[in-house]
Amino acid sequence: MKNERVAVYPGTFDPITYGHVDIIERAVKLFDKVIVAIAVNKNKSALFDVDERKMMIEKSITHLNNVEVVTFHGLSARFSEKMKAIALIRGLRAVSDFEYEFQMALINRKIGKNTETVFLMPTEKNTYLSSSVVREIASFHGDVSHFVTDYVQLKLEEKFKK
Numbered sequence: 001m002k003n004e005r006v007a008v009y010p011g012t013f014d015p016i017t018y019g020h021v022d023i024i025e026r027a028v029k030l031f032d033k034v035i036v037a038i039a040v041n042k043n044k045s046a047l048f049d050v051d052e053r054k055m056m057i058e059k060s061i062t063h064l065n066n067v068e069v070v071t072f073h074g075l076s077a078r079f080s081e082k083m084k085a086i087a088l089i090r091g092l093r094a095v096s097d098f099e100y101e102f103q104m105a106l107i108n109r110k111i112g113k114n115t116e117t118v119f120l121m122p123t124e125k126n127t128y129l130s131s132s133v134v135r136e137i138a139s140f141h142g143d144v145s146h147f148v149t150d151y152v153q154l155k156l157e158e159k160f161k162k
Helices: 017-028 049-059 077-081 095-111 133-138 151-159
Strands: 005-010 033-039 065-072 088-091 116-118
Touching: 005 077, 017 033, 017 049, 017 088, 017 116, 033 049, 033 077, 033 116, 049 065, 049 151, 065 133, 077 088, 077 095, 095 116, 133 151
Parallel strands: 005 033, 005 088, 033 065, 088 116
Antiparallel strands: none
């Protein structure tokens, strides 16, 4: 497609939640293509490996056509430019997210001069949701069915078998 409007939605997605899916669904309405970019950071320990996270994302967004799931190393602004994206998508759940995200947006503007940061807010029911909260609930064998897809819930249960 000529002049395709591409956006990159970077994150660790450990695991993907309905909040992430909500942001992706909003982004696909605004852009021709959305690249969900799983950040690989050897200094961060993740519950799920990259392949598991990629599979969980793909299974959570089967209803969306214009989304690609990839992995990347390094700075999201540089990756975004490499993908010829016009925007970096960032989710804002609460005012407490804003200061950090605003700082990152300014830094990304310096690094990736051709990429704008676009902030999207999830629906009200997903504003409190984070992967770390989901991991913690799952680790205590709590019900995470309201926060993640069935497939992700199954994978969490497998990780935290009694």
